[in-house]
Amino acid sequence: MPMPTDVVEALxxxxxxxxxxxxxxxxxxLAGVDEARALVDELRARYDVEGRALAIVEVGxxxxxxxxxxxxxxxxxxxxxxxRQRLSRPALETLAIIAYRQPVSRPEVDAVRGVNSDGVLESxxxxxxxxxxxxxxxxxxxxxxxxxxxxxxxxxxxDLDDLPRVEGELVIPETATAxxxxxxxxxxxxxxxxxxxxxAGR
Amino acid sequence: MPMPTDVVEALxxxxxxxxxxxxxxxxxxLAGVDEARALVDELRARYDVEGRALAIVEVGxxxxxxxxxxxxxxxxxxxxxxxRQRLSRPALETLAIIAYRQPVSRPEVDAVRGVNSDGVLESxxxxxxxxxxxxxxxxxxxxxxxxxxxxxxxxxxxDLDDLPRVEGELVIPETATAxxxxxxxxxxxxxxxxxxxxxAGR
Amino acid sequence: xxxxxxxxxxxxxxRVGEFEGPLDLLLHLCRTxxxxxxxxxxxxxxxxxxxxxxxxxxxxxxMAGAYLVMAATLVYLKSRLLVxxxxxxxxxxxxxxxxxxxxxxxxxxxxxxxxxGGWLAAREAEQARIWGRPASELPLPDDIPLExxxxxxxxxxxxxxxxxxxxxxxxxxxxxxxxxxxxxxxxLAVLRDTWSLLFSSLLxxxxxxxxxxxxLLAILELARLGHLRAQQTELFGExxxxxxxxxxxxxxxxxx
Numbered sequence: 220m221p222m223p224t225d226v227v228e229a230l231x232x233x234x235x236x237x238x239x240x241x242x243x244x245x246x247x248x249l250a251g252v253d254e255a256r257a258l259v260d261e262l263r264a265r266y267d268v269e270g271r272a273l274a275i276v277e278v279g280x281x282x283x284x285x286x287x288x289x290x291x292x293x294x295x296x297x298x299x300x301x302x303r304q305r306l307s308r309p310a311l312e313t314l315a316i317i318a319y320r321q322p323v324s325r326p327e328v329d330a331v332r333g334v335n336s337d338g339v340l341e342s343x344x345x346x347x348x349x350x351x352x353x354x355x356x357x358x359x360x361x362x363x364x365x366x367x368x369x370x371x372x373x374x375x376x377x378d379l380d381d382l383p384r385v386e387g388e389l390v391i392p393e394t395a396t397a398x399x400x401x402x403x404x405x406x407x408x409x410x411x412x413x414x415x416x417x418x419a420g421r
Numbered sequence: 422m423p424m425p426t427d428v429v430e431a432l433x434x435x436x437x438x439x440x441x442x443x444x445x446x447x448x449x450x451l452a453g454v455d456e457a458r459a460l461v462d463e464l465r466a467r468y469d470v471e472g473r474a475l476a477i478v479e480v481g482x483x484x485x486x487x488x489x490x491x492x493x494x495x496x497x498x499x500x501x502x503x504x505r506q507r508l509s510r511p512a513l514e515t516l517a518i519i520a521y522r523q524p525v526s527r528p529e530v531d532a533v534r535g536v537n538s539d540g541v542l543e544s545x546x547x548x549x550x551x552x553x554x555x556x557x558x559x560x561x562x563x564x565x566x567x568x569x570x571x572x573x574x575x576x577x578x579x580d581l582d583d584l585p586r587v588e589g590e591l592v593i594p595e596t597a598t599a600x601x602x603x604x605x606x607x608x609x610x611x612x613x614x615x616x617x618x619x620x621a622g623r
Numbered sequence: 624x625x626x627x628x629x630x631x632x633x634x635x636x637x638r639v640g641e642f643e644g645p646l647d648l649l650l651h652l653c654r655t656x657x658x659x660x661x662x663x664x665x666x667x668x669x670x671x672x673x674x675x676x677x678x679x680x681x682x683x684x685x686m687a688g689a690y691l692v693m694a695a696t697l698v699y700l701k702s703r704l705l706v707x708x709x710x711x712x713x714x715x716x717x718x719x720x721x722x723x724x725x726x727x728x729x730x731x732x733x734x735x736x737x738x739x740g741g742w743l744a745a746r747e748a749e750q751a752r753i754w755g756r757p758a759s760e761l762p763l764p765d766d767i768p769l770e771x772x773x774x775x776x777x778x779x780x781x782x783x784x785x786x787x788x789x790x791x792x793x794x795x796x797x798x799x800x801x802x803x804x805x806x807x808x809x810x811l812a813v814l815r816d817t818w819s820l821l822f823s824s825l826l827x828x829x830x831x832x833x834x835x836x837x838x839l840l841a842i843l844e845l846a847r848l849g850h851l852r853a854q855q856t857e858l859f860g861e862x863x864x865x866x867x868x869x870x871x872x873x874x875x876x877x878x879x
Contacts, residue, residue: 221474221491229474229492230499232434233816235756236768238499246498272423272431276753283755289423290431291752296448297432305747308740309643315739322577331736333729334644334689350773351585353577362585363577367771374746375753383742385735435754437815478818488817493824496817500809507766509805510780517780533784540802548769576774585778589785 223247224262227255228284231262237281237372279371280378313339314348314370318382322352322363340364348373425449426464429457430486433464439483505548515541516550520572520584522591524554524565532594542566550575644686645693646733648675653730660731663723665704665713669697696726806841811850814866822853822862 221229226247231238243255259282263275274287286294306314309332316331317323328336343349343364352365371378423431428449433440445457461484465477476489488496508516515538518530530538545551545566554567568581578584642648652671653660676694681687703719715723767776810825825838842864845851852865 225474226492226495229488229495229816232475232486232488232756233496233499233813234503242499242502245502246495272427273434284434286431286435286754288749288752290428290754293423293428293448294431294435294754297436297444305751306744308744311743311747312643312736312740315736315743318743319739331729331732332644333646333693333733335685344773344775347767347771347773350771351577351775352773354579354583360583362774367773368768369771373750374743375750376746383739385739431754435757437757480818485818490817490820490824493813493817493820496813497809497825498827500812503812504805504809506769508769508772509766513767513776514780514784517777518784520777521781533788540804543802544805575769575772576777578774583774585774587778587781587785589782589789591781591785592788 223258224265227258227262231259231275231282231284234283237279237283237368239281242281276375277377278375279368283372307339309334309336309339310343314343314366317343317349317364318366318370318379319385321365322355323365324355324357324361324363326359326361328364425460426467429460429464433461433477433484433486437485439481439485441483444483508548509541511536511538512541512544516545516568516572518591519545519551519566520568520581521587522593523567523581524557525567525593526557526559526563526565528561528563529593530566533591645690646730647737648672648690649693649730650734650737660727660734663727663730665697665700665715665723669701672697696722700726802837803840803844806837807845810838810841810845810864814851814864819863819865822864825864 227243230243230246240252240255240259243249243258244252247255247258249255249258259275266274272286272290273284276283276285312332313328313336316328320327325336325340328340340349344351346369347367348370349364350367352363354360355363366379370376371381376382429445432445432448442454442457442461445451445461446454449457449460451457451460461477468476474488474492475486478485478487511534514534515530518533519525522529527538527542530542542551546553549569550572551566552569554565556562557565572578573580642651649668649672652658652668652675653663656667656671658664658668673694676690679690681690700715700719700723703715705714705716813820813825822838822842825842826834842851842853842862846853849867852867854863854865855861856863
């Protein structure tokens with residue numbers, strides 16, 4: 220009969236997305252999530268003591284089995300091409316704004332960046348690093364954006380608290396008063412909810 | 422400095438196609454294939470001694486890291502929870518039709534999608550994203566489906582008017598059972614727990 | 624010297640593409656002149672900004688507009704400088720001073736965002752050094768985790784359907800019993816990680832009849848498609864399932 224930690228090992232091996240403690244609990248029929256966490260911790264400690272190629276990391280609200288960074292040179296030689304492209308600077312900056320101020324609307328993102336963010340938001344949505352979280356209770360009812368779990372995984376973050384603290388608060392300037400944003404950040408007022416601004420550019 | 426056997430472990434972990442001894446030799450810059458084989462054998466022996474969840478097998482002209490067969494029942498349970506926690510593309514498509522054209526009957530959904538939607542509707546019902554809104558006054562009196570309050574919550578919508586506008590109109594083809602395609606007016610309104618806000622505005 | 628009105632000519636060769644927008648350019652000018660973001664020297668920075676603007680070539684009208692609006696703000700500030708001009712302590716009237724402070728705040732804010740963007744980039748690079756298990760072809764990349772659902776996905780799904788209808792390509796009606804499809808997905812996912820398994824291990828402890836039927840159908844379909852081989856060594860014995868090392872294996876290598 221397999222030991223519970225070994226079952227956890229099998230489960231972690233068999234998932235390519237982070238495995239939540241709750242799902243471990245469910246699959247192993249454990250009484251509580253804490254028990255599941257304890258099993259992972261035990262396995263993780265074992266991996267760390269042995270100091271081999273694999274490690275267990277906590278990311279995006281779950282656990283993942285990954286190779287340690289020291290092995291990158293050989294894995295790169297294995298030429299498992301990574302189709303995932305690096306994000307551009309505008310994309311990273313937009314992501315930073317959303318990560319800190321979520322949920323946040325496009326006009327607000329525009330105001331911080333001083334430029335239109337339509338295209339960037341679109342590609343971040345496409346890569347599922349952000350999602351639409353609803354609409355803002357403001358004129359034009361613009362969409363609100365927030366980061367996804369995929370975002371946490373892509374950047375190796377356990378949760379949003381893993382983001383570094385920034386000196387001072389990130390302040391989103393009022394779009395109406397922001398000189399630069401005038402004229403471009405202003406949402407074209409649609410006749411009703413779901414107005415033309417939403418349909419634009421699709 | 423990583424040990425060669427550990428490098429082999431990393432390589433096997435990161436590939437799911439059988440890894441040939443020759444590839445291992447190449448990546449590790451070994452003198453010969455025998456040396457590569459010896460490393461795998463060493464790793465394999467270590468795995469067997471420890472008797473844990475993972476094993477290394479020789480198949481299809483190469484080596485693979487796999488879970489031992491004893492763990493299959495748990496992996497199957499895991500796969501099932503994974504299925505439950507994701508929405509497939511057909512499910513998303515069906516959900517879109519219902520969200521934008523609710524209430525809508527199964528024959529109508531089938532006609533738009535061109536496939537039988539029984540299974541998809543089932544899984545959407547199970548995930549409580551849709552519910553039965555009543556029966557259509559049409560031959561066969563098929564069930565009508567509409568989105569739920571949980572649907573709104575999952576997508577961060579206040580009400581259905583918050584849905585993004587889509588250019589163009591989805592045509593619901595005449596179906597054998599649906600006498601009037603646009604017969605939404607004659608819906609038997611089920612004043613269920615979903616509340617009037619869900620059905621409103623369409 | 625930051626009092627110099629003419630910016631370094633070397634800086635003028637910078638292309639538009641190197642800046643994310645007017646704030647980025649302004650920040651760059653401040654950084655190269657080691658300017659304190661809390662005390663923006665209006666005269667110097669305006670001159671430098673305008674000089675750069677002249678050297679820029681815009682392809683994007685909207686982007687050009689954003690740069691021009693910033694230019695207008697700076698020129699406005701410069702015009703409100705009280706005379707006599709004092710190089711060390713620039714004085715503005717209250718109204719203009721408010722605009723300056725807002726601009727300074729936005730600049731500091733942008734500096735923070737830029738720093739965070741840099742942090743994320745480093746983080747991304749770090750993540751590129753670790754490998755997880757290869758993403759399986761299954762579940763399909765289209766499958767969305769429930770917590771990452773977003774209305775733009777519904778929007779696109781509907782747009783796709785409408786588009787298809789427009790092109791009048793009637794869809795073929797085909798049966799799609801999803802639970803069989805789902806079960807196929809599950810079985811393949813397990814077989815990826817374990818290579819061979821017993822039929823009985825696919826079922827729960829107390830399998831219900833429909834579950835057995837669906838599982839059996841899924842296996843038959845997978846066998847037909849060449850994804851697995853099912854073997855029964857003796858009559859009424861256990862069915863052993865084995866993943867077939869076929870073309871889907873070769874495809875899997877570059878599927879991620």
